[in-house]
Ligand SMILES: [Zn+2]
């Protein structure tokens with residue numbers, strides 16, 4: 001990268017102060033850090049900013065001239081490590097084992113729970129950060145270098161900014177030891193319990209997304225542990241006698257022609273308890289009776305549709321009717 005280009009990327013002029021360069025770099029790297037900025041090209045921009053900063057610094061320190069391009073090789077993991085150190089958070093590590101496995105849970109609910117809505121406590125297993133190694137999978141060991149106290153990196157103060165640089169004596173070679181408790185996987189399986197609110201009227205086959213209820217995914221630059229989402233598949237107990245339509249419950253009520261003409265009342269076992277369904281005299285086929293606040297979650301209606309069972313042989317009935325008419 002050319003010097004001019006580097007300053008252009010940083011939005012600075014070549015005669016800016018060291019302090020301006022530092023604060024601009026800090027501002028930009030914070031803004032485009034891929035842990036924070038989820039835009040597609042943030043990662044590329046972030047790498048460019050780091051390269052530009054190195055070139056600009058080298059230019060300021062007289063290591064390279066105006067026309068030279070930087071010969072500094074970039075290792076993206078070094079950049080991330082430095083940034084992590086800079087903000088005081090742990091550095092970015094490769095994704096822990098099992099972090100890509102999706103947890104898919106199933107919950108059965110009764111028809112009543114479906115009508116009223118419910119809360120369910122769900123117990124399941126998921127992968128969480130190992131306590132022993134803090135979700136890192138490994139420990140840094142003393143590399144035997146006295147210069148950097150075995151850390152491989154040295155801390156350099158520049159005004160009020162702190163930079164970490166590779167130790168010149170040991171070349172930054174670090175020793176790591178796998179964590180015994182998680183075999184270096186960074187995660188261990190643990191029993192988890194969550195309480196889920198299942199909305200009234202949910203249908204079988206619907207899937208609820210459970211935010212952050214999945215496996216441990218990563219630790220961000222601020223030390224926050226992030227978890228994947230989990231899926232909850234809902235299965236509702238079938239009730240062949242009741243349909244849910246627009247927040248109402250709908251059922252058929254079968255009756256004889258005689259009952260429909262004379263009127264009658266019957267008991268019905270609803271999820272709200274026993275209710276009296278009163279069919280008035282002279283009711284017609286497909287008449288609808290509505291009971292208020294007996295639909296989904298104590299609102300809406302329970303609608304009863306009257307199904308009159310007409311006799312197969314209506315000849316005697318017609319005879320009787322004709323007789324009564326003749327008498328009039
Ligand atoms: Zn561990």
Ligand SMILES: [Zn+2]
Pocket residue numbers: 145146147148149150151152153167168169170171172
């Ligand atoms: Zn060293």
